[in-house]
Amino acid sequence: MASEASSWTVIAEDNTETPSTSDLRSALQKGSDDVKLDTLRKIIVSTINGNHQPALLMPIIQYVMPSRNKALKKLLHFYWEVCPKYDDNGKLKQEMILVVNAIQHPNEYIRGSTLRFLQKIAKDAELLEPLVPLCRSCLEHRHSYVRKNAVFAVYTIYKEIEHLIPDAPELIETFLAAESDATCKRNAFVFLANCAMPKAVQYIIQVFDQIPSMDELLQMSIIEVIRLDCKTDTTHKARYILLISELLNASSHAVKYEAATTLTSLTQNPAAIKAAASCYINLVSRESDNNAKIIVLDRLDTLRQRHGHVLDPMIMDILQLISSADLDVRRKALSIVLSLVSSRNVEDVVLFLKKQLQKTQDEQFEKAPEYRQLLIQSIHVCAVKFSEVAATVVHALMDFLGDSNNPSALDVVAFVREVVEKFPNLRTTICEKLIQTLVEIKSGKVYRGVLWILGEYAESVPEIHETFQQIRKVLGEIPILASEQRLLDEAGVEDSEDKKEKDEVKTESSKPKVLADGTYATESAFTSASAARLEAVKAAAKPPLRTLLLGGDFFTGSVLSSTLSKLVLRHIELSSDKKKTNALKAEAMLIMASIIRVGQSKFVTVPIDEDSSERIMNCIQTLSELQDKPVVHEIFLKDTKAAYSKMVQAQEKKAAEKKESESEKKVAIQVDDVLSFRQFSKKAAEDLVDDIEDVGRAVGAGELHEDFISNLSRISQLTGFSDPIYAEAYVKIHGFDIMLDVLLVNQTPNTLQNLCLDFATLGDLKLVERPTVYTIAPHSFQSIKATIKVSSTETGVIFGSILWEGPGMSEQCVILNDIHIDIMDYIKPAYCTEAQFRSMWTEFEWENRVNVTTNMSDPREYLRHVMKATNMSCLTPEGAISGECDFLSANMYARSLFGEDALANLSVERTEAGTITGTRPHSQQNSGYCLVTG
Secondary structure: OHHHHOOOOOOOOOOOOOOOHHHHHHHHHHOOHHHHHHHHHHHHHHHHOOOOOHHHHHHHHHHOOOOOOHHHHHHHHHHHHHOOOEOOOOOEOOHHHHHHHHHHOOOHHHHHHHHHHHOOOOOOHHHHHHHHHHHHHHOOOOOHHHHHHHHHHHHHHHHHOHHHOOOHHHHHHHHHHHOOOHHHHHHHHHHHHHHOHHHHHHHHHHOHHHHHHOOHHHHHHHHHHHHHHOOOOOOOHHHHHHHHHHHOOOOOHHHHHHHHHHHHHHOOOHHHHHHHHHHHHHHHHHOOOHHHHHHHHHHHHHHHHHOHHHHHHHHHHHHHHHHOOOHHHHHHHHHHHHHHOOOOOHHHHHHHHHHHHHHOOOOOOOOHHHHHHHHHHHHHHHHHHOHHHHHHHHHHHHOOOOOOOHHHHHHHHHHHHHHHHHOHHHHHHHHHHHHHHHHHOOOHHHHHHHHHHHHHHOOOHHHHHHHHHHHHHHHOOOOHHHHHHHHHHHHHOOOHHHHHHHHHHHHHOEEEEEOOOOOEEEEEHHHHHHHHHHHHHHHOOOOHHHHHHHOOOHHHHHHHHHHHHHHHHHHHHHOOOHHHHHHHHHHHHHHHHHHHHHHOOOOOOOOOOHHHHHHHHHHHHHHHHOOOOHHHHHHHHHHHHHHHHHHHHHHHHHHHHHHHHHHOOOOOOOOOOOOOOHHHOOOOHHHHHHHHHHHHHHOOHHHOOOOHHHHHHOEEEOOOOOOOEEEEEEEEEEOOEEEEEEEEEEOOOOOEEEEEEEEEEEOOEEEOOOOOEEEEOOOOEEEEEEEEEEOOOOOOEEEEEEEEEOHHHOEEEEEOOOEEOOHHHHEEEOOOOHHHHHHHHHHOOOOEEEEOOOOOOOHHHHHHHHHHHHOOEEOOOHHHHOOOOOEEEEEEEEEEOOOOEEEEEEEEEEOOOOOEEEEEEEEEOOOOOOOOOO
16 A cells, blocks of 8 residues: 555645645635635645645535536546545545546546546445446447546456456457447457457457558557467467568558567568568658667667678668768667678678768768768778778778868778788878878878878888978978078068167067066067067968977877888888988988977977977987897887787787677587486485575576675664664665665664654755655564665765654654765776777866875786776776786776766886885766775
8 A cells, every 4th residue: 555655746836835724625615616726736736745635535525526617627537546545444435435426427528537537446346336337338438538448447347356247358349349449449459458368369360351450559459469479379370470561561650660579579580580670771761759760770780680691681771771860870770780791792881881971071961070980980890891892992081081070080090000901912002192191181190190100001112202202291391490480580571661660669668567477577569579470470371290390299290200210210121222311311310300499499389398309319319320220120110010910910809709709609508418307306405505596596686696794784874772763774776776775673662653764865866755654663673665766976975864753742853874875886897999098088077196005016906906996997908017017007997877987097106115106097077986095
C-alpha cells in the first residue's frame, strides 16, 4: 500500500498559504461553480503534494458530483485518479460506492471515465459484483469511448477476481468479431493476448489477409503477439514471417520498426536480413527526428555485427544517409559504412566521400568544417586499410592543407604522414605535392607536420633543392632582421617638411605614460610616431612562414631548423658535389641564425623561448662541427623515422587486437567435451560451495565483487550512541542512483509513533521518494530505504533529521550527520587519442598544478598509485615509460558517467636522495573535479 500511496508528480502551489479544511468545505458547499472549480483545483494540487485531506471526500461527493458544469465534472474525474481510495487497513472506502454509481450516467464521457476509474479499484469483490452486468452492457454502448474503457474494465476484473466474470475471453472474442472501431478492437485484442493467447492467435489467422490494412495500434499489438507466440513451438511461424515481411511496407514508421526488429528475431535468412536492413535505411531517410534516426542506426549497426557479409551490397544505400543535416547521424552512418568497407566496394565509397568533400567547400553548406573533418577522417581510414585507393585520395586531400579550418588540415597532415610511411612507392609524388603546397599553408601546426614529412622522406637531390627553394619563398628575404629593419628605415624616410613638423611636435608636447611597473615615463610625439611605423611594418603583408615566426611561433622555427639539418645531412650522403652541399649548409645556418636574431628583436610579438633557441643552436652546431660524424646522421636521418614507424606498427597492432576481440566467438564448451551435471553426481561437503556459486550467478550476485570489508567502509553513522534513536546508513552507488539503506534502532523503552526520516540534499542530488511515517516498538529495529538521483559529478551532501511524537504529542527531533558523496564513484577509466588529449587540454576551462609529496621512490609505482586513487587510465604507451630512468612523464584520462572528461599529466623525477619531486597538472571540462591525492 505504501508504493501505491507514493506520489510521482509534485506540483508547486500558487501561494504559500494553504486554506484550512473547513474553508475548503465551506467553499464546496456554498460557492458558485467557479469557486468550486478553483477549490477543487487546490484540493487536487494539495493531494498530489501529499496532503490527502480525507475529510473532504464526502463533501466533494455531496456538492460537486451533482453539478452540471462540464469543466467541474472533468476536473472531478482528475480528483478520482489521485485521491486515496483505501483506508489505513487497506480496505476500500465506502464512499467509492457512490463514485462508481456514475457507471450508469447517460453522458458517455462520465460513463467512460467511471469505467476507467473502476480499473483502479478492481480489488473489492463486494463492490464489483453488482457492477459486472453494467460493465457487460457497456460493451454494447453506442459510443466507442465507453466501449474501449469497458473492455479494459472487464480485463481488470477478470485478472483480479476471475470468478466474477469467468466467460470474459469468450465475451471479448465475440465483441472483437463484431467491433468496427480501431481502438476498441485493439483493446479487445490486448485482452486476448494477455488472458487467452490461443484465441489471439486464432484471431490473427482469421483476419490474416486484412492485417496489412488495419490500424497501426492493432498492427503493433499483433506484432507483439507474434513475437510471444514464436517463443513456443508454433506451427504458424512461416505465415508469421510472410505477414511481418508485408508489414515492412506499412505506412506507420513505428510498425515498420517493430516489424523489422521482429523479422530479424524470427529468421536468419539472408533475404529477410536484407529486407529488414532496407527497412531501417528507409526509416532513417524518412524520419525527421534525429534521436529516432540514431536509435534505428544503432539497430542497423547491431544487425551489421551479426550479418556483416549480408549487408555488404547495401553499403551505398547506407552512404546516402549521411545527407542528414545532423552531425551525429552522419557520424553514426559513416561508422557503419567504414565497418562494411571491403576491397570490392572501397573505390565506390571513397569516390562518394570525395564528392561530399567537394560539396563542403561551399560556404553555405551547413556545418561544413565539422563535416569536412569527419569526411577526411573516414577517407583516412579507408586509404590506410586499402592501399589501392591511397594513391587516388592522397592528392585530393592535400588540397585541404591550406584550409582555414585547422582541425581538418591537421587530419590531412596525419593522413599524409601515415600514407608516406606505409606506401614507399607514393613518397615521391606526395613530397612533390607537399613542396608545392607550402605557400598555401596558414597554420603553424600544419607547417610543422609538413616540414617533418619533407625532412624525413625527401630522399633525392632534386627534391632537397626544390624544398629549399620553396622554403625560401614562404620565408621571404633573409636575413629576416636586416630586411625588417630596412623596411622600418624606409618607412621613416620623409621629406624635410615632415621632419620639421615632427621636430616641432616633439618640442611642443609631451605626456606622461604609466609603465608596467607602475612608474611614469615621458612619451613624446616622436616616440609615438616610431611605434606607429613599427606597427605598420609588422602589419604589412608577408610570406606565411615569416608571418608565423614574427608572430612568436618559434616552435615551428625549431622544426624548420631540424628539417633543414636533415636535408643538408641527406644531401651530404647522396651528392658528391661539395660546392652545392656547402651552399645549402650555409643557407640553412643563415636561416637558423636569422630566426634566433629576429626572435631577440623588437619585431616579434613574443621573444624567442629558451627551448626553441637551444634547439636551433644545436642544429647550427650540428651543421658547423658534427656533420661528418656517423652518429649524427644516425640520429637525424634514421632514429626519428624509426620511432614513428614503431608508433604506426603499435597502432596497427592495437587496432587488429581490438578487431579480433570484437569478432572472436568464444566457445564455452568444445563439441567433444563430456557434459557434467554436478546436481546428479555424488557430492562431498566441500562441493556444495559450487552449487551456492551457481545460485549466485543465477540471481546476478556473482557479478558483484565487493567483500564484507568494502561494505563496512560504506556505512555512515548518522546519530550518536546516546541519542534516543541510533541510525546508520549503508551507501550504495549504482549507476546514476544513490541507494541509502538506513537502520534505525529505538534505544528507549517507549513506542515511537509517527516517526519520519526526512532527507535533504545539496548539490546536483534529488530525493526520489517522499518520507513515510513509521511506528517503532521499544528497543526494536526499522530498516528504511531511500533513493537519490545524481545529475552531475559535483560534490554532493546528504543531510536530514528524524522526527517523532513524544509524550503529550510534543515533537522531538534528532539531527543526522552529513553524508558526503565521493565523486570518484562516478569517474571511470577511459581512452582517447593523443590528438584528442592535446585538443581537450588546450580547450578546457581551467588547470590546476599540484606539487608531489610522497614517500615512494619509484616513479612508475607512484604512477600506478595515482591511477588507482583517481580511477584514471594511462594514455602513454608502456614502451615509452619502460626501462630504467629517473624521469617520468605520462598522460592520464578518465570520463564520468555524465560524459565529462578528466585529464591529468604526471611529470616527476627521482632525486639523488631517492625521493620523487614534480607536479601533477590536471583539468576537467564543466566540472569542479580536482585530482588531489596524498
